[in-house]
Amino acid sequence: MKKTQLSLSTRAIHGDKLYAYKGPVSLPIYQTTNYRFDTSEDAVRYAKGDPSVYVYTRYHNPTVHDVETKLALMEGAESAALFSSGMAAITTGILAITKSGDEIISTPALYGGTYRFFRDELPKQNIKVHFLDPENLSKISNVATPKTTLVYFETPTNPTLALVDIAEIVRQTRVAEKRIGKKITVMIDNTFASILNQDPFSYGVDVVTESATKYIGGHSDVMAGVVLGKSEYLTKVRGLAKHYGGCADPFAAYLLFRSLKTFELRVERQNKNACILAKALEKNKNVNRVLYPGLPSHPQHKLAKKQMAGFGGMVTIEVKPSKKIAPVEAAAKVCDNLKIAVNAMSLGGVETLVSIPVYSSHVFMTDDELKRHGVTSGMIRISVGVEGIEDIISDFEQALAMI
Template sequence: MSRLETNLIHTGKEFNTTKSVVTPIYQTSTYLADGDLAAYIHAATEPKHPEFYHRHGNPTNSQVAAILAKLEKTEDALVLATGMAAISTAILAIVKSGDHIVVQNAHYSGSTLFFNDFLADYGITITRVDQCNNQAFLNAIQENTKLLYIETPSNPNLNITDLAFIGQLGKDKGITTMVDNTFASPINQTPKDFGIDIVIHSATKYLGGHSDLTAGAVCGTKEYINKVWRRSLVLGASLSPFDSWLLLRGLKTLALRVDQINKNALALAQYLNSHKAIKKVIYVGLPNHAQYELAKSQMKGFTGMLCIEVAGNNEEEEFKNAQTILGNLRIFVNAASLGGVESLVVHPASMWGSHHSKEQKETSGITRGMLRISVGIEHIDDIIADWEQAISKL
């Protein structure tokens, strides 16, 4: 049986029917029928057929999906145009009007908007719980609960959800479980090992890894992925051939990139954790993280994501100091997104200001002095030196 690094490069090669070593970009919207009516009918009706019409499938999409299914240890996978396309389509393949979903207090802002605004309009109710409290999930279950939706580590506060507990709870109650595994990546965490049914990703992030594409992925049983595919046909968020090719290219180096990112993030977290200008460092790989032991039990690596809260005499000074550091970083670019080879940093309270109320930000642990950091693959000495010079401007 091949190892992970080998699978990233060689899985799904059967979908490349050319003699090209690198899978070509199938830049076409439709495919010729061979004159065999039965074969044409099969192509038109088989889920994800790679050579009928692009909204149905694409050979490169099929290869990417095969890799992701193997990475996440699921039967099948489907790739879509964005992470939000994956999240929304995956959920809409499960719930209908009158159903109930249990979610966390802290989620990616796009997911929160989908829960708050979209699903409510269609008669689907939501209960939010503290993801650190297993009993809260159990207490939130209702007779019409159809989905337990979690995200671990969560964005941006890096709380951990107990995957084994949620997986077993779903099995005991007959409720589908779904996890957003974007922050961890399948290199650091495989939720299927803990009984989770469905895994989703914003493939824009670690899976693509070069900040040059948008994509999403849904991984699950073949039966479920067929349902998601049918939803995707009418919702229409197909992944473009070029973005699919870029994603395939990015996946080849995923293990190498994430390994280096993990090492860099831990070193930076340790440096910032000892700095007097930093009030708090939130990184799941530090022993002072409240859920460090849980993280160790379900993660193989601790990701490149961390948050810091900048010190100050009051909230306004903390905000001002965070802005000073943000404005003086040179290697770390102030830009949305995460998981790329380059290091990024954002101010969550500003970035999500229009998406979250004051109460929602407080519940999610977002403070005005907080900075969310996505560590890249630059040399660690340069990474730390960049923070040293930025902090020195305070």
């Protein structure tokens, strides 16, 4: 049986250690910065590209390598590179595709860190980003110029949980490629959905990136990121990672290895809990809107059913405005009165987390930018955990009753 025919969970647990493999059941941590050479000739062999010679952990590390192999196998990629954070993965992955003078097409609803990198940093390197609203994807082929090298997007988007049609993005990009006569890379940040719920490679996406700090890590205790794609591209990414230095730490890699064993169990439970919570909150009189792709009321529910295998663990609610209290104050009051759900940034952990986008991920955005991102001040983003969902529902009900 081919390894890629095994179920996601089997690949996440065993990686490529199957059949005749003899060795430790768990993953040894190579907590070392450098490696002894057999003879001095090893240095030359390494310089000539012999992958069996280990030199220095910023370049490669056996523990990190094992997790990269497992992630590539799980996500159906030829190769993967692990980084010290999602942002290190995203920025290095993008800079391996673009150079001064190039153009990127993206959508405005991005993770705040990525949006600010596009808005504030890339222009300094003479790389221009065109933001297209997701409803206008058909314009990709008009907006693309011979300088366009990358189309970059996220779906579901943070924090509004709007969807971008992956098949349409790929289709429109291929039309644009034909028009300009050159390759444009399509890259997605698949953090919010994770591979269990959404398989971008099956739609012809070229590069997938993820903050492994979230669902892959899943325990709010490890920072990491991953870039996945074709081997030729990953060789470039690794080359650049040596310069930018965002390499993954061996202990972080070990924690991910451990987390991957329960990846499917956790995410399945998060999907289920999120769906139950979203339905319950939709009935709450102090909630104006519940945004969750799995709800029939979600404007893109049909697309969600087409492109997602599960609807994910992220739910966003908007508290009902009242004359007594401003929306952001009402959102803060709910978050401050939760007894089980944790008022903390980040997402994807086993514990339910809440955050107010205008106070956290979107705090530095202008009113105009917030409007373009569809973010309102009464929104609370919920990363649903794996707790008993009845406890979480009661917790939200008592906190919402305070406003």
